[in-house]
Amino acid sequence: MSKEHDRFWEWTEQMFSQFESEIGDVQRNGHPIQRLPHNLNVSFAGVESRGLIVKLKDVAIATGSACTSAKTEPSHVDSCLRVW
Numbered sequence: 001m002s003k004e005h006d007r008f009w010e011w012t013e014q015m016f017s018q019f020e021s022e023i024g025d026v027q028r029n030g031h032p033i034q035r036l037p038h039n040l041n042v043s044f045a046g047v048e049s050r051g052l053i054v055k056l057k058d059v060a061i062a063t064g065s066a067c068t069s070a071k072t073e074p075s076h077v078d079s080c081l082r083v084w
Contacts, residue, residue: 008037015040023047023055 019026025045035041044052 005037012038012040016042019044023052 016026016028019042023044025047027043027045029041029043
């Protein structure tokens with residue numbers, strides 16, 4: 001379990017660094033250390049979700065919130081992204 005913790009932590013930190021270098025103005029949401037190791041919650045200033053999807057074409061991303069994923073109308077959470 002400890003090994004998995006370290007692996008996930010490393011992975012999310014690497015992803016955050018790549019976001020910084022490739023996209024720019026990225027902000028970590030929530031506490032930088034007191035979080036689950038497999039969780040990375042970020043915001044991108046001035047970037048629309050659709051533009052981000054195009055830029056991250058090798059990452060599975062969906063717009064909208066999980067609570068409205070079964071609905072066809074736009075989400076009230078406009079810039080929410082889920083990444084797999």
